Amino acid sequence: MPEGHTLHRLARLHQRRYAGGPVEVSSPQGRFATEASTLDGQVLVRAEAYGKHLFHDFGPSGTVHVHLGLYGTFTESKLPAAAPVGQVRLRLIGSTHWTDLRGPNRCELLTPDRVDAIKSRLGPDPLRRDARPERAWDRISASRAPLAALLMDQAVLAGVGNVYRAEVLFRHNVAPMTPGRSLDPVLWKEIWTDLVTLMRAGVRTGRIDTVHDEHLPEATGRAPRQDRHGGEVYVYRRAGQPCLVCGTPVAHTELAGRNLYWCPRCQPA
Structure with a gap:
């Protein structure tokens, strides 16, 4: 989708x-x-x-x-x-x-x-100038549900899908099963700001790129990602492949019927 x-x-x-x-x-x-x-x-x-x-x-x-x-x-x-x-x-x-x-x-x-x-019925959209991220925080900070599920709930946060969910959690070293109410408010602000930046870049380019410059193929010598979704990512659809940061195999499971990817070492429980 x-x-x-x-x-x-x-x-x-x-x-x-x-x-x-x-x-x-x-x-x-x-x-x-x-x-x-x-x-x-x-x-x-x-x-x-x-x-x-x-x-x-x-x-x-x-x-x-x-x-x-x-x-x-x-x-x-x-x-x-x-x-x-x-x-x-x-x-x-x-x-x-x-x-x-x-x-x-x-x-x-x-x-x-x-x-x-x-x-x-929708939560705040990181791409809209009228977005109020505190509305999402009110829902997240009061919930026992995993953060990975909350970020995909369109009533909590509008527009974020499977790719941005997996990538923003990795970029901030957050374990996907972390309960929403355990998230630090300062960290939430950093996650929101990062989503705004990443998604605005996606609007400009038409693809999702989440990898820092030092981990890009031209910096590391690895082969570019080959995937119909395009873009350079850390964990999305990279199950079993080495983490671009630490080399640990990327983990995969299903959550609420959707594929979930993360690095067990970079995102410790």
Whole structure:
């Protein structure tokens, strides 16, 4: 599932390409056809992201809420638009570009109160300027749950996924099963600040890189990471491989149905 930086990157792209002018809206697949007919030709006021959610605000006509889930993807191209290929749920055509949405978990037209209801259920998003990290701290500091689970709970922290969760815990030498209420408040502030920095970099580059300069391939002589997710990371999807810092094999288990990676030596219980 795409992490928050991907949605913010999409929001910036769509804001730049489509906002401020009329947009042709259609649903070649047909599952969003009624809603698309309402929006077709309307001005896209704003595109924004909150956590893993994307919102296209069409003013009085409503807001399109998209959650990509595991399989959703946007494809972007310059005009002229080609014939639809596959199950295109939503197509947007602007003055210079067009985009197709396929396979989302959610694609729905919402009223402002329903948009607000979604946002109210989410924790602070490190990529939003209106984020209040103390809201997440209030939940974390009162919980017995493992920090690794809390960081993935979108009601606690919006936009953080499996990669950022594993990497930020490693970067701060925190054992993933540490109870939330055991976390030092100063350390929490450092974790939050690091997430802001890492995720902003992800928005700029379109990939997740978490490795310090001294541990990069060009500094150590190791081979670059080969993985479809891209980016240089410390522990994510490196189970059994040597830790880039201490050489200990990276550990792996499942927590709440998701893969969890950490270094037993750098992140002692």
